[in-house]
Amino acid sequence: MILEVAILDIKPELNADFELAFNDAQSIISSLHGYISHQLQKCIEKDNRYILLVNWQALEDHTQGFRASPEYQQWKAKLHHFYQPFPEVEHYSLVMENTNNVGNC
């Protein structure tokens, strides 16, 4: 499993529009081969910043499958105009974790 990480800085005054657009766009990635799960989270310290975390089965499911798909053009049309600057996307693989307390809070 691979974690896609994108820190998204949104143009001033467009947070609400971006959240609406993302809510609409998220079904695009959810339907793709290799997609596992995603979260959009909003930064507490910087008002126009979000982080997108997407779990994919394999790196290529994102870098090749998604980016070469017709769905990517829809995703781009719905979301890319909100970003300033355009985000750098990175991928990560799990080293270690502790999820023992999840569900106990």
Next chain:
Amino acid sequence: MILEVAILDIKPELNADFELAFNDAQSIISSLHGYISHQLQKCIEKDNRYILLVNWQALEDHTQGFRASPEYQQWKAKLHHFYQPFPEVEHYSLVMENTNNVGNC
């Protein structure tokens, strides 16, 4: 629930030492009030980069509880000397997510 996000750039040649030290240090945060779960993930594109994701019940569990605790001094002694530059830590709150496929892959 709050997500702490820290992108950790490790001094050259010290990845293996850092991973050993983190493996040792992670029990420090796991025992603290408000801690829920954490993941350490390694960047695929940048060899000396990691991301630390920690879920806390509340922002203050990290920014006040942990950082004012004696345990923070132990954490710092075990880990801070690996970082270059010293990381900026941000906190995020969930906007939306889809975890329907988790467990199906």
